[in-house]
Structure formats: C-alpha cells, structure tokens
Amino acid sequence: MAETHSLQDLRQQAAVAAKVFIQRDYTNGTLCQFQTKFPSELETRIDKQQFEETVRTLNNLYAEAEKLGSQSYIEGCLACLTAYTIFLCMETHYEKVLKKIAKYIQEQNDKVYAPRGLLLTDPIERGLRVIEITIFEDRSLTQ
Amino acid sequence: MKNCDYQQIDPKVVPTYASPSHIGTRGPRRVRRKWEVFPGKNRFYCGGRIMMAQQSGVLPLTLGLILVTTGLFFIFDCPFLVKHLSSCVPVIGAVLFVFVFITLLQTSFSDPGILPRATLEEAANVERQIDSSGNSSYRPPPRTKEVLINQQMVKLKYCFTCKMFRPPRTSHCSLCDNCVERFDHHCPWVGNCVGKRNYRFFYTFIVSLSFLTSFIFGCVSTHLAMRAQGGRGLVFALQESPGSAVELVICFFSVWSILGLSGFHTYLVASNMTTNEDIKGSWSGKSGDVATNPFSHRNVFVNCCSVLCAPLPPSLIDRRGILPVEEESAQMCHADIQLPANKNQRNMCSQGTKGLLESAALSPLLSTSCPQGKAQAALLGPERHSAADSEPSLQFSKGCRAQHSAGSQGNTSSTRHTHHKSHSKKHKQAALNISNPTCPDSAPSSKDGGHRRATFTQPLETSLCDGR
Numbered sequence: 001m002a003e004t005h006s007l008q009d010l011r012q013q014a015a016v017a018a019k020v021f022i023q024r025d026y027t028n029g030t031l032c033q034f035q036t037k038f039p040s041e042l043e044t045r046i047d048k049q050q051f052e053e054t055v056r057t058l059n060n061l062y063a064e065a066e067k068l069g070s071q072s073y074i075e076g077c078l079a080c081l082t083a084y085t086i087f088l089c090m091e092t093h094y095e096k097v098l099k100k101i102a103k104y105i106q107e108q109n110d111k112v113y114a115p116r117g118l119l120l121t122d123p124i125e126r127g128l129r130v131i132e133i134t135i136f137e138d139r140s141l142t143q
Numbered sequence: 144m145k146n147c148d149y150q151q152i153d154p155k156v157v158p159t160y161a162s163p164s165h166i167g168t169r170g171p172r173r174v175r176r177k178w179e180v181f182p183g184k185n186r187f188y189c190g191g192r193i194m195m196a197q198q199s200g201v202l203p204l205t206l207g208l209i210l211v212t213t214g215l216f217f218i219f220d221c222p223f224l225v226k227h228l229s230s231c232v233p234v235i236g237a238v239l240f241v242f243v244f245i246t247l248l249q250t251s252f253s254d255p256g257i258l259p260r261a262t263l264e265e266a267a268n269v270e271r272q273i274d275s276s277g278n279s280s281y282r283p284p285p286r287t288k289e290v291l292i293n294q295q296m297v298k299l300k301y302c303f304t305c306k307m308f309r310p311p312r313t314s315h316c317s318l319c320d321n322c323v324e325r326f327d328h329h330c331p332w333v334g335n336c337v338g339k340r341n342y343r344f345f346y347t348f349i350v351s352l353s354f355l356t357s358f359i360f361g362c363v364s365t366h367l368a369m370r371a372q373g374g375r376g377l378v379f380a381l382q383e384s385p386g387s388a389v390e391l392v393i394c395f396f397s398v399w400s401i402l403g404l405s406g407f408h409t410y411l412v413a414s415n416m417t418t419n420e421d422i423k424g425s426w427s428g429k430s431g432d433v434a435t436n437p438f439s440h441r442n443v444f445v446n447c448c449s450v451l452c453a454p455l456p457p458s459l460i461d462r463r464g465i466l467p468v469e470e471e472s473a474q475m476c477h478a479d480i481q482l483p484a485n486k487n488q489r490n491m492c493s494q495g496t497k498g499l500l501e502s503a504a505l506s507p508l509l510s511t512s513c514p515q516g517k518a519q520a521a522l523l524g525p526e527r528h529s530a531a532d533s534e535p536s537l538q539f540s541k542g543c544r545a546q547h548s549a550g551s552q553g554n555t556s557s558t559r560h561t562h563h564k565s566h567s568k569k570h571k572q573a574a575l576n577i578s579n580p581t582c583p584d585s586a587p588s589s590k591d592g593g594h595r596r597a598t599f600t601q602p603l604e605t606s607l608c609d610g611r
Contacts, residue, residue: 073448083245129261
C-alpha cells in the first residue's frame, strides 16, 4: 500500500542499509503475536526498552483484535442470524483495531524511530507475518 | 470473464514508499490493483471484490441443484401444502433457501485466508539465517522448524512456493497455489478453499442446507402422502405432481451426505480441528508422541465460539490495493524483454532466493515464486481440472470428503511437487547449457502423491518445449 506521509518523502532520499524482520511468536497458538527478542542489528540505533515496549504494545493491540469476549460472541451470533450479510455493511471489530494499530505505528515512527533512522512497516502490509524494520544509512538525518 | 494476468515484479525497485500522486504526473496510465498481479491461481471479478479458485469445480452443479429443487418445491408442493397444511411452509422454505444461497456465495467468493507470499527481502533473510548456521555453500532451507505451542512441539514446514515457514495450521493448497491459514480443505462443490476466513460461512451453508433438504424432503413426502390418500395410490400422486418426483430423488440422495457432512463438521468445530488435521491424524498421536490438539480450548462451548463467533480476520492479500508505480513500470519493461529473460528465470528458480538477489543485476525479472511454475500451472489447468473432477465422481455420496483426501494429498506433496517442477526444469537447463545446483529432496518425491504428479510430468515437459 502506498503511503503519502511526508516522512516517507524524506526517506526516499536516504539509502536503505538493511532490513530487520521480527518474526511471529507462536507459543500461545495462532494468535498474532510477535517476538520481543531484541535484534542485534538495532543495538546501535535504539535502546532495548523502547523496542520491547513497541512490540509489547503491538502484541496487546493484536490480542485485543482477536479477543474472544462477550462482545465478539454477540457480534458473531448476530452476524450468523443475518447470514453474515452485516459484514458487507459494517466494519468488523478486527478492522477497527487494525486502524488503531496503523495509527500507533505511524505515531511511533514519527516520535521514536524516524529520528533514529529507522522505519517500522505495518505488519498487515506483510500479511501479518513479520514486523519489518528498515534501517537507513546514518547520514545524521535530523527531523 | 477476466482472468488474472500474472506479471513479474522488479526487485531492484523495491516499491515501499511510492505515493499515489506519482501516478498522475507520469502521464495517462490506468490505475492497477494488486489483484491483477496476484501470484496464486485464483480468478477475480468485480475489480477484485470477488475471488474464486481457478476451476469453479462443480459450483454450477451445486447452484443448479439447489435452485432447481427449491424452484420445483415452490411450484409443485407449496400451493397444495398452503391449502391443506399451513401457510408458513413456503415462508420457512424461503428463509432456508435465502440462508443457503447467501452463505454459499459467501463461501465461494470470499478470501479463505490466503497468506501473501514472502517478499524478496524476507525470503532472503530466512535463507541467510539458515545459511549462517550451516556451511558457506548454498543449500535450500531446512524443511521444518519446531516451535513450542501450549507446551507441545509443533513442526512448521517451509513452503518453497511462498518462501516462508508456514504458520501453524496453515497449508498450501496445490489447486489454488496459495498458503491458506487454518486450511480445512479445498471444496469443489463450492469452488474455493475453505480456511480461516470462510469456514463459518461454509459451516452455516452446510447446516442450513441440511435443514433445507430435510425440510423439502419432509414436505414432499407429506404432499405425496396426502395426495395418495383415499386409496388413490402413489403413482396417481406422482402423476399429478411430477416435479415432486424429481425433488424426492434429489433430496433422498443428498440428505444423507449433507447430514453426514454437517455432523462431521460439528464434531470438528467442537474439538477445534480442521479436516486437514483430522485426515492427517495430526493430533491422534499415531506417530507415538503424546499429541493432543494444542489449539483446543478443552471446552466444547468455547471451541464452538472461537471457531464460529470469533472476530472475522481481515483479508491479508489486499486485493483492491493500488499497485505502486515502480512495479507498474517494471511490468512495462517485462513485456518488452520477455524471451531472453526466461532462461534466467529458470536458472533463478532452482537456485533459490539467495541466488536471485545475487544475480539481480543480470536479469530485471524476479518474483518471490517460481515464474516458470506459474506459467506452467496455467497450462496445467486442464490437466488438474480433469484430476480434480475425477475425484468427486468417485465418491459422490461422500461429498466434500473425497476432495479433502485428494487435497491433503496434494498438500503434503505440494513441496515435493514444487521440487519436482524445478527438477524437470533442470533437465531443460542442462540442454540449454545453464548450470544449476541439484535439488536434494527429489529422491523421496517419487513415492506418494500418486497420479496427481503423473499428470503434471508430461505437460511440464511439453510446455517447456513450446519455444519459451
């Protein structure tokens, strides 16, 4: 998906040095969770706490999207009664949370990652397989 | 009817930050959407909003049977039953029919939970990680990776087509050439895979269909019994209402199979299993390990809710997303230099992604999946069609289950199948004097997978000879 954020225009001038991929964590089943292990390539760019906090927040948001609560049951039963046609008109709970996640990632990129020459890619653009972190060449780019 | 026109993506112009405004500045160029370059074997309609498998299977037959039976019911049985029984008979029939029809269309036309293929960088990253743990010479990534899920070891397989380790419960459908999440089976009656996203539609479809067929069967029997009253006989009743005879035959044969299928899937839903896992016996412990289903919530009610009432996950393939401009220009170049690039395509296919990235400078044409495989798969369409069609006819009464076993066979042999393709290509490359490393897993590939691979061999050879 193409993005029109001005940050991206700036980034087009910088060269991509490397890409780091944060893989999925399957210890709790097929829920969408990412590994919080700090990759070695980012050691010089960002501190561990900040990174882990980002990934943990993302994990919590995805858990919220897939949560099996009373609200999702009611939605599911209602959808079943209408032969699932309400999915054509209504935005699902998951999609609402995905929008929240996109906003969070953009905010993190603006505040935390872009000043350090990094860029987070929304996992939905990679099929929820990985969190792609692009490392740009350090040319002392300041915001 | 528009078919997908598969196009290559230029890796040198990794299109991450293109803005749509560029499209306007580059002159009059039609906006292209991602479904147009989708690498799997699916068909898209209505601008990517509707998607189906490449072969519609017996979907027209399913639709025809349902429409004909319900139509005959309304024409022949309803007038009599409204007069002699109750006026809510056609109402109930109509409600059930609407349910069946809508859920059938939803099952057939929605994304079953296809996983998009790994990008070039991701695939290279995976191979780099594996290479770094081994020796320096290239070898293909190991086929499995073990992860601990709810205190149980589960093997994740590497998909050579999609170039990634498949998440748990994901399987590669060889008919659609896609990895599908929580893959249940490929259903020819519905003309699509059944996976995470459309399982609830499928389940509602078969349950409401079993209600519909039972209801129609009951109504037709009542109707004929009432007509045959007074010693007039069944033959007289059938003469008066010939449509009822057709309905009776159709319903009689389908009610058992549909009821059986509904019962089977109810069991699967209650134990949070997929057809694929049930057939392969993944959790039955036959391999000697203590295997219980790590995804089950150990509670029938919670299992049912999590399968049927969980939030509907979004489609990951973004069919209607606009294709970034750099990819478009790459595709324009592709059209001009198709022929000489093909040799390099075949070469790259067998070398794997590492070789692809290294020789990126040599050829502008790369994709995350085997480009030759796609072209061949398109040519193989008729062959696969005949293979797929033969299965339903063999076990008509078992409905979808026939295709399940064929599908799962196809799935287990899919990785070997992909190897087989690249192995056959190797012969052609030798003829063309292009060197190429051996595919190590070709030896076990000759064993199972049966006739399905046999049908692939000859067309593969002939398609490669077609002057490409």
